[in-house]
Amino acid sequence: MKLAILDRDGTLGTAGPADAGWAALPGALEAVARLNRAGWHVVLATNQPGLALGELGMAELNALHASMHRALGAVGARIEAVFYCPHGPEEGCGCRQPAPGLLRQIGERYGAEPHETWVIGSSADHLQAGAQLGAHLHLVCEQTAATLQAGQPLPAEFPPQVRAHASLGQLVASLLPQDDLPPPA
Template identity: 70%
Template sequence: MKLAILDRDGTLNLADEAFITTPEAWVAQPGALEAVARLNRAGWHVVVATNQPGLGGGQLDTTELNAVHAKMHRELAAAGARIEAVFYCPHRPEEGCACRKPAPGLLVQIGERYGAEPDETWVIGSCAVHLQAGAQWGAHLHLVCTGAATGLLPGQPLPPDFPSGVAVHASLSDLVDQLVPAEPLPQPLSQGTAH
């Protein structure tokens, strides 16, 4: 089993401080969809785990969230990529649920659904809380320096809110370059010789 659990905002799509409440606001990170396609072709199961407190706070409803994810799935499909499932926590921070990252509840649910152990799972994201959840569950931790991590660089020390043992990559594409063997370039068709 090869399972990658990606954060959504900042990892797959551009993110700002506001909630993404419309499909138009969901804009893919450069190269991210192609990186997911490469994982798919290499046999990885790819899912998303995302905090969506806008649901609990009334900034969006499930119909609007589903419309955002429908756009995400369409754009992934156009790139030859597939996210198998989206797991989300709808709660606000003050609700104290077990599924809101940095709690590991969403990741545990994903592991149970896929029959995956933490040591078979790569938790990949651009924010500390996603990786904190992965650390509590015991997964492999990978930071991509996009979204909230823009400005961090591979090889530099991470801020103290990041757990130990995090591998740092410039982007999701750079991470996939390390996880997935290079795909062979298409060979030109050989020209037959005329007799």
């Protein structure tokens, strides 16, 4: 089994204000489609403190995720499940990243061992949670991590075993052989 746990914002896409919705990052949806075709399970793990703070309602969060799922489906990709922490930073829960609780729930649900799990994100919190799990750690240097570069030293808040990539597409290209691509039409 291969399980990819993606952070949503800055890795797969961007979430703007409730009226702006969700927008995919260039090549990210196609990267998820490649993982799907190669037999990977792909899920999201995301902190959603706006729910606890009253800045975001469940209807808005569901609408954002529905928009994301439609965009994925349009390119033949799918996210199997969305796991989120609804707590604010001050609540001290075990599911808010960098705590590993949310990622542990995902691993248990899928029956995945840490060595079968790739935690992929653009934030130190997401990758710190993955480090506590013992997963493979991959940084996508877009959005919140746009000032970082693959091949350069990372700031101290990132676990030392993190591998950095310019984009989700480049990460997936490094993981999968080229022969998983469909033949040209």
